[in-house]
Amino acid sequence: MSKKVLVVLAHDDMKISRVNKRLVQELESCDNIEVRDIKALYPDYKIDIEAEQEAIKKADKVVFQFPMFWFNAPSILKEWMDKVYSLGFAFDVTQDGYQRRELDGREFMLAVSMGGHEAAYDGDYKSVDECLTPYIYTAKFCGMKVVEPFYTYRAMQNLSDEKLEALAPQFKEAILK
Ligand SMILES: Cc1cc2nc3c(=O)[nH]c(=O)nc-3n(C[C@H](O)[C@H](O)[C@H](O)COP(=O)(O)O)c2cc1C
Numbered sequence: 001m002s003k004k005v006l007v008v009l010a011h012d013d014m015k016i017s018r019v020n021k022r023l024v025q026e027l028e029s030c031d032n033i034e035v036r037d038i039k040a041l042y043p044d045y046k047i048d049i050e051a052e053q054e055a056i057k058k059a060d061k062v063v064f065q066f067p068m069f070w071f072n073a074p075s076i077l078k079e080w081m082d083k084v085y086s087l088g089f090a091f092d093v094t095q096d097g098y099q100r101r102e103l104d105g106r107e108f109m110l111a112v113s114m115g116g117h118e119a120a121y122d123g124d125y126k127s128v129d130e131c132l133t134p135y136i137y138t139a140k141f142c143g144m145k146v147v148e149p150f151y152t153y154r155a156m157q158n159l160s161d162e163k164l165e166a167l168a169p170q171f172k173e174a175i176l177k
Contacts, residue, residue, distance in 0.1 A: 005175055006059035007035040007111075010066040010077035014040065019113045019155040019164060020067060026168040027175060034059070039076050052084040053102070061107035062144070063175060064135060067155065068114045071131040081138065090142045104143030110135060111149065111171070115156035150174045 007027065011020050014037055027033045034055060042048070056062060066073045084090075085103070092099040110132060114121070121128050128151050129136065139146050150171055152159065 002032045003060045003176060004058055005033045005061045005063060006055050007033060007063045007065050007175065008077070008080065009035055009037045010039065010064065010074050010080065011037070012039060012067075012069070012074045012076075017067070019152055019159065020065060022164050022168055023111070023113075023152070023171045024065065026172045030172070030176070033175065038080050039074070042076065042080075045076060045079050047080055047083045049083050049086065052080065053086075053089055056084070056106070057102060059106065061109060061147075061175075062103075063109045063111050065111040066113075068112055068116075068128070068131070071125065073112075073132070073135065077135075081135075085138065085142065098141075100143035103139070106144050107147050108136075108139035108144040109147045109149060109175070110151075111175070113152040113155035116153065117158065118153045121153075147177070148174070 007024070009020070009024060011017050014021055014024075024035055027035055036052070036055060038047070064073065064077060066077055069075075087093070089101055090103050091101055112128060112132065114128065116125075125131065128149070136146055152167060
């Protein structure tokens, strides 16, 4: 049976996106992938918690896709996570301690585009993983299996259209893996 994937797309404005727009376009024809552009769905940040939780329940794998903004995700994703990964849904606190709930056992993947190049994240800034530990640690805390991320570098200018075209099918393959 094919894997069902939920892509939580957290771009500030997909109308002005080049990289994430092209990557997500590659997923359009795939029935097993649901893409939720959360900034378009919730421009006022009023997240429909139930709808988002239902989308997670249907998925074997949850992907957070976003452009790196100041060594973090765009703020809508933090709001989404704070509201959707609620007590009772993501975990419970019982007399025996924390109990994992709906996220337990699902896969978690980061798909992030960086304006910076690879070398920048191996020098001044230690690594993309280090920047994004809150997302990785939250997934682990909730019992998710963190799988290999898909990181795209030089997304502001040095990534040519040809390279982006070549990346798009690789992205889809990684999402469905
Ligand atoms: C507010 C803002 C903050 C950014 N911060 C970073 C950053 O910390 N590190 C980085 O590598 N790129 C940074 N960038 C560049 C974006 O990550 C880059 O423009 C984006 O990945 C391109 O994807 P898109 O074509 O889908 O918009 C920033 C861009 C903006 C607008």
